[in-house]
Amino acid sequence: MSTAAATISKTPFHKYWVILSTRTQEDMAYRANYVFGAIFRFLPLVTLIFLWYAVYQARKAGGGDLTIRGMTFQDMITYNVLMYVARGFSSVPGTTSDISKDIKDGLLNRYLIKPINYLWYQVMYRLAHKLVFWYVALFTFPPIFFLMRHYFSHTPTLLEWGTFVISLFTAFSIGMLFCSIIGMLAFWFLEISTFLFVIMMIEFFLSGQMIPLNILPASMQPFLTFSPFGYEGYWPCMILMGKVPQTQLPQLLGIGFLWVGVFYLISLVIWKMGLKRYSAVGG
């Protein structure tokens, strides 16, 4: 055991530390898999750049405005690049299906008899994924960012950097909690995998991965500001791009934290209620 682990072992966090470190080692064994994914993940950027370039060129030719809702062509590309960073925190692939499978197949038993909290176990599990993801990204992201440097027109202030980092924490928390809650619906519904796809698509759209949310109709904007999904992608990107007025930053962070709190409470309640219904099939 390393020294860091030894110090931690004296605290109640010890068991979660063990989960985190073993899971990380396990994932590291498959890092080639990650590297492959990490490189090809950027392929859609090629299409995005040329598509938006064509759109802005067409506007220019038509003598139209060179910004779309305050976003230049450079901004549009920066937004899509930063989205990779935000999603690197908020996306926790497999969480929902793993949790629902554990519940459906009665695999939850093996966790219930252990002195650990299942939800915290899941958090550690996903955190390990994220650690390996970012370890690999340490090598794959910088070259991409270097290639794209001409698109970054805004130098973020210290305040923006700080808010951005906090918003990434919010992004991970919301992503993790939301996926857990959906996964726990398996306590009530036996087959959720198809329903899951619909939810994922709504999340994909409302988090701004497809289109920056400010381009959507003005009538939708109040709803989009208060929806939790924007905090999984759109807001972190816009904050670092300097597109959010300084005065609005505290309000944004506040709403983000509020959603983390709300989702946390919902997950606790659903867990409690769900366990009462849990039939431990096949146990």
Added chain:
Amino acid sequence: MGRYIRLTGLMMKNCLIREMQFKTNFLVRLLTEFMWLGMQFIYIGVIYGQTNSIVGWSMWQMVVLAGTNHVITQLFEALFYDNCIRLTDQIRQGDLDFNLIKPINTQFLVSLRYTDYSSIANSTIGLGVIIFALNKLSVTVGWGDAFLFAALVVNSVLIYYTMLFTLSVWTFWIGRSNNLMELYWQFGQFSRYPGDIYPWLIRAMLKTVIPMLIVSNFPAGVLIHKLESGWIFYGFAMGISFLIFTVWIWQKGLQRYRSASS
């Protein structure tokens, strides 16, 4: 030959019987793909909210392209996608044995074993979209063009098949290839928009090594008269060459197959 046609019929019938046992599943999958198509239209709508024409393509022409792409990807997913995914598992876990001992061409069997009927239903929705958009463009399509379109769609489905099948066969060499499968989704991105948005080098690549522009762009081009006839022959030639390549790589891969627990 008759044997293969009869067997295809039997496998499809067998899948239809299985499908009918899970009717809600069928409906939900229909709904989700329908939503995905709807989201693509929102995207097109948002983009054309900013300008009337992109590299000479009007909105409804773009919708014809999106519809064509939907027909092709859905037909591909109906016939081949599941089979390719299953193939990687079979290779890794050594389950290929059961297919190898059957008295029929193994590539044929593993490629066409399962059919996904909800995707077939979905491809007809794509066809509806194309007809609607052509109507908006006041374009009438003659029998010749319609036939050519159908042939190029089949060609595109086969190109998708050759690409994903090759990726699956890769498992013989590298043992694990979840992320290779993701490539299908990443590459698919290239066939969704007009080839004209790309600079010549990327366009050339997308017509040769990664032939994603032959998919969608070619058949849609026939309908809206944006494809020169020379390209049509080129498209078919590429489709056939890729198909021959898969036969070769499959044989190569099989030589590396280690079977199960031996």
